[in-house]
């Protein structure tokens with residue numbers, strides 16, 4: 080994978096490349112970012128860049144022998160360790176699952192560790208990075224490089240090491256010459272502090288709505304407003320955005336506009352009609368539109384303090400937000416509306432009756448607006 084195939088992360092990539100160019104690449108680093116932001120693809124891109132024999136200014140060449148081997152995840156000096164499950168008599172060692180891992184990473188580089196564990200077993204077992212796995216990492220890294228260049232060890236989700244991480248302390252502190260150890264994690268608190276303190280930390284930020292929209296468009300998965308709206312509600316996660324692609328109505332903005340028109344004209348019947356209309360949309364779509372409405376409310380609030388933030392939105396969204404912001408609703412009014420939406424989203428997810436939840440939410444929203452007029 081090349082840097083230019085990643086979703087967003089412009090600054091993070093530029094920093095890594097600059098660090099390399101200054102000859103300062105740490106020999107043990109931790110890429111830390113929430114699920115779905117692309118820590119693993121970033122590690123792959125960095126590994127390919129390090130191994131590339133014809134590095135370009137901003138990326139690996141993608142064409143040399145090393146690049147091709149990394150792209151197939153078959154470079155002999157690029158090692159992977161990841162959580163595993165003991166299946167039948169096959170211990171959870173990464174080398175026992177390398178073929179499955181290659182397929183998984185190729186098909187879903189933004190997939191989560193749960194997606195991975197489900198891909199190798201239908202039983203709901205906890206994965207682990209075992210003590211034996213740690214010993215294999217050490218053994219592997221102490222061997223000479225196969226291709227005569229550097230060796231790279233990627234450890235995905237070191238949260239699963241638990242206390243076994245202690246076995247790796249020494250090698251992380253002082254890797255053999257020409258070795259890079261790249262850990263990719265999501266939760267800082269779940270990593271042994273002794274390991275953490277020996278790693279150079281690189282934070283992988285949540286992806287911006289615009290980065291997600293651009294990536295969806297570039298991959299032909301969604302266009303126009305749909306791509307932008309998914310970007311708004313995917314919480315910075317490309318994995319979440321991919322999940323949303325399939326069950327997302329084409330354009331949610333008209334639904335939200337209708338609701339707010341009814342609210343501001345004090346049209347009780349309109350609000351009731353909205354709950355009937357939305358209730359038909361199916362649970363996934365309802366929670367999408369609720370989250371989207373919430374993100375628009377937050378966006379409108381933000382617009383007051385940061386007028387330039389409207390640039391993150393499609394023109395018709397920006398227009399809606401500007402009009403909403405121009406109403407100068409007090410902040411507590413936003414807070415109450417957002418709370419009503421959050422509560423409704425939670426109830427919808429818990430399978431409660433959609434129509435009655437939406438009706439109750441509509442009544443709450445009307446009250447918020449009425450109390451202003453009173």
Ligand SMILES: [Zn+2]
Nearest residue numbers: 131140143146
């Ligand atoms: Zn190359």
